Amino acid sequence: MATILVAPAPSRSVRDRRWGTLRRAARARLAPFGAAVMLLAVAAAVLAPVVAPYDPLKQNLDNTLARPDRTHLMGTDNVGRDVLSRVIWGTRVSLVAGFGSVVIAVLVGGVLGLVAGYAGGGVDNLVMRLMDAVLSFPPLVLALALGAVLGAGLTGVVIALGVVYTPTFARLMRGQVLAITAREYVDAARALGVPGWRIAWTHVLPNATAPIVVQASLSVAFAILAEASLSFLGLGIQPPGASWGSMINAGRGYLQQAPWIVFGPGAALFVTVVGLNFVGDAIRDALDPRLRV
């Protein structure tokens, strides 16, 4: 989905600005909540073996679809596994799916955008038309077909979503490159004989980082959701592992009889996505000079 981003003007020194940014981000009231959620999610993912009350794979066919109670805080699923433990372990898979695909998109899209913007001409045209082509595919269909080619499983999902998000970052990066290289100090640097890669490294990248971070935080949220959609369409995580999305998908048939097996992963997903959005919004508000009041 397209989000309009305004490129910040690199006025003061980068270091100065970064501090100001952080302070402003912290000032927005929703940001701390978002940050806390992210910390919690990362902690859950890292500490899963320690904090999960049960083995997430341990089945008990005599105790399936058990209601939440003191022994199973989120109940049990359709083969009697502890939902809470699976939600905690699922954090790993969902975060890997979300962050992994966006990291791919940022790296590939970023490099393509940098090259296109910097080289211009035919290269620019080729790269950007390619990105347009990817962008004009219906995204779910593209991910579905890519996933089918790559084979189901986390790797397939991550790569497929990475490809889908690549054009966004390529466009963003290219826009930044064009905006920044047009500035006088870059001209000056070039006149002084500073090599291109060096200009890119010292001037373009630092300035492009902020908008990319904003877009990335929002894209991670979308990717976590998209992974759930792909589960729905049959392209998901290899069992017995689980992501929040695949748990919700496996549980959707039980929505009337045992809603808790969806509520656990659903709540985790909801809170995380909200948190990511808050963080993204806060950074953006903080970055946009015109919104500084």
Place this chain on the structure above:
Amino acid sequence: MGLLILRRLVATIPVLLLVTAGVFALIHLTPGDPIDAMMAESVDDSVKRELRRDLGLDRPLYLQYATWMGRLLQGDLGRSIRNREPVIENVGHRIKPSLQLAGLAMAISLLVATPIGILSAARRNSAVDRVGTTFALFGICMPNFLIALLLIFVFGVTLRWLPISGYVDPLEEPWDGLRSLALPAITLGLALAAVITRTLRSSMLEALSEDYIRTARAKGLSDGAVIRRHALKNALIPVVTVLGLQLGTLIGGAVITEYVFALPGVGRLVVDAVFARDYPLVQGVVLLIAVGFIVSNLAVDLLYGWIDPRIRHR
């Protein structure tokens, strides 16, 4: 103006070429075979061979691509392998429900997003803003199949207010038709509202910080008048962009919504075609969706010029 459109149209040709190559390669690389998928319960090898030969599936891929492109240039998208109908007819039957759904979803999203977006911007960082922005996130914080199932459970099963599945054409039976599209349109509309609220809020904020707004305020105009007369029009430009970009996505991308509510739309068509490895159908529909996407982008750009004459001269 005409020249501009022409230039833009010419520029889309390489993009479309890339799309054809991409979709062709992708669907043919996918493991599985349309004939096997269709004849799951049949053993007869000779029949399958005959069918493959008949469809030209036994020939090298580059020849198949060339044949497809050749027909494409004559305006022929080929026929579906599974239901043997021309691709264009397959799409033709399903484009109407898809467009109606997209239109209704947009209407709902604007209805929800406009007041929230404006209020959040006008009362920035107030409680209204925080509640508004949080509410706007609801539509994109849950997988939409879950939202769809919850809506069905509440409004279809429990309250019995709205039908659960199926499609009635609103052009033939307006009331039943709108009812049949209500839940799917809300499902899509909520997600879209989230995006629009956020876009509108930030573009409003931007517009409100412009000099001419300050001037207007300095002249003593009330907040309401400032927003209505000056800020809103400029703030709408990015909203139009988003809507335009989303139109393409809504038509081809409402896969899950159409699937859950059993609507005969384009999204479900293309996903079913992927599952059936119905090569010509996947290729044709993806290409048409891509064309739709590009055209709606172009329309957005032209609309810009209309909303904001300054852009026309760039």
Place this chain on the structure above:
Amino acid sequence: MAANQPDQTPTDISRRGFLQWALASGAVAPAALLAPRGAGRAWAQETPKKGGTLRVGFYIEAATMDPHLSGSKIDRQVYHNIYEPLVVLDANLGIKPGLAESWQQPDPKTLVFKLRRGVKFHDGTDFNAEAVKFNFNRMKTEPKSVRKGEVASIDTVDVVDASTVKLNLKRPDAALLATLTDRAGMMVSPKTAQERGAELERNAKGAGTGPFVFVEWVKDDHLLIRRNDAYWNKQGGPYLEQIRYRPIPDDTVKLQSLQAGEIHVMDYVQPRDVAGVKADKNVVVLDVPSLADFAYQLNHTRPPFDNKALRQAVALSLDLEQIVKGVWLNVGVPANGPIPPTSWAYDRSIPFIKRDLAKAKAKLAEGGKPGGFAFTMTTNNIPINVQEAEVIQAQLAEAGITVKIKLVDSATLISDGNGKNFEMISYQWSGRPDPDGNTYQFYRTTPGTSLNWSGISNPQIDALLDKSREVASQAERKKLFSQLTRILQDELPMVFIIHPIEPKAFSPRVQGYDPIPDGMMRFKDVWLK
């Protein structure tokens, strides 16, 4: 759970006057499958009412309206209401007259049908011996005919007189009559078929003889058929004015549509929903035993399952009772082989393979893998298959066997199977009325691509299968199939899991539905209260 225990199934006619067949609400006792079939076929004492539109929900769209070109199960659901086969199945899988009044077999290689007179196709042309000849020739010679294999044993067709037709067979074929109860026996109007050509696939107007006529088909939306007022059989229905089929892909939504009264009938209730639906007084559930066998094919052509001991180790590590109870919620019975309990050939004296971990370990040692081994199982990415795969994975882990689950969509599953690109692969066969249809094509040595994905080639099995086609006596054939089942349990081209029940759900308004284990819904005598 003793599958052989006789169990008198209550026939619950009570609830809203609907016929409950075989299994009643509440706990589904698998033994009930073995209860005398047709028991309790007593209608509520009400006079059928004419008229009304029956709305039917299916999981997927039909593919074609031409029965001779059809390769998917769902098409048959519609066909059985607009087309008619020469012979039909009864609830006990017996063969009864259809478009053919009677038949004789003067010798094993000749089959003579006496046809019903006065039957007309929907286009007004007569159904007669010439039409039958045309149809068989079409099935045999039309390049795209999917029926070729099914009618392969028919050599030539002779028109004896207008209402008598003689099939000359290449070889004795004991399964032929049962095959002719479905698409291979369905008669299409020669006039319509010739005039319409390929269009017949999307428009079956005038093509059939059945109780309903084709009206229109809007893809992904609905398919409409209407009562045939000129239907030849004046006994009973058709009562319904119209039947409107709708594809509703999501199971939950389909069920909710039924509960809300948007549809009257749904083709299949997921096991997870059965108990809940049975408690809903707005829905009537009918447990229709099926002809299906759900199993996993083991690839005999490559390691690890080219090793018989390892195949047996897997079979002995599986706990079928736990799978049937935990995953299928008893909506089915553990399978002892490919032949379902609904069939006359089912041998209830052969137990399914019981779990025995000690024996499994011994077999592992015998197979040279005392410490266990690892393999990949390929299965369809649909919720119940995933659930079953996870349970199997856990069960085999207890025997030291590591399973990696590969989830694929059905198109990939089929090509992996055809290409023998798997180690263990899910195979869910919808079943055929004659046991031949559940066995021959899976276990007979066949060159090239076939449904024999396991690649088993065993002279003893081949001989048994060939003989079962030649022998005419049912008792004799039953013995052959029992022998086959025992060999299959030892050789294990497949590990058999379950013979599922296919529960169907109805609105209480639907009356007069008579279930046949082939799962096809014939609506001739159905009416709406």
